[in-house]
Amino acid sequence: MTLKDHIRPVPDFPKPGILFYDISTLLAHAAAWKEAVRQLHAAVAPLKPDVLVGIESRGFLVAAPLALELGVGFVMVRKKGKLPGDTIRHSYALEYGEDTIEIQDGAVQPGQRVVVLDDLLATGGTMAAAVELIRKVGGTVAGSAYLIELSFLKGRERLAALGVPSHSLMVYDS
Template identity: 60%
Template sequence: MNDTQQESFNPPQIDLKKYIRSIPDYPKKGILFYDISTLLRNADAWQIAAARMANGVAKWNPDLVAGIESRGFVSASPLASALGCGMIMIRKPGKLPGKTISLNYDLEYGQNCLHIQEDAVKPGQRVVVVDDLLATGGTLQASIELLRKVGAEVVGAAALIELKGLKGREKIDVPLHSVIIYE
């Protein structure tokens, strides 16, 4: 990272929570949904959020940023661009062309499956995995395991929002950077 890039990662100190809309009882009763679309559509707030994520992740010197379907792609793409590295996708079954490697994992309410293209990572490449939200940690940790399965060295993880009370951070076995934390 050169001096110009370092300066661009020095975002102003504003409260990004002011740009996140809370929607009660979505997608079902009892859930408080944090809607990032209100942050994304505000150019200044989104630039600051992206810069804060880049600032927190740059120290891990990744070769690749892996975005988790689908909202993880939104944060992973500008992060990869800011860091000058490539971006790969972790997707649900049937969404990636070519040969894929999969991982089934348990959730608190069932099972899920993630896929990555077989040739997405060269053995030993340094990868940071990114999602929009860290809740219970199941999907993020499964993504880390899938990346390791294809030979990646997972050096960190990042989330735009972390719901601290759900203790997902405790399941993640790599360093984690969260831009916005809700208790």
């Protein structure tokens, strides 16, 4: 099965000149989605994670079912103010401004092996911030994984500079 056959390209979304790769068509096709989770399992299991972290919000769709398959916990990284209880924050620079992500205090224990997942790797900015946040709470980031990678935006190189290996199921060069 070719997973790219289940990704819908949407031109000029969310703004003119952007080609958006829509995963909703993959999620809607049971056999393709099952195959995607199987391939992620094969890539992530050798990293021996204690817990998977998903980045808001489509990363939740990727990480949660994979955590069930691997028999490990699932933790959310969300934008500031979206998680209940005590949280640990990490702010990071955007092209124009700053953003902040959070994780619940105690969700990742010091020394736990973590794999971080998202639907898409582009520039790697949010993923790099999530890596820094997990390290701030004492977790060891064993790797990252994605359904889609936009290789021309060099996110993989950014994460490699942080010592984080990346695995993508589908790569687009433009």
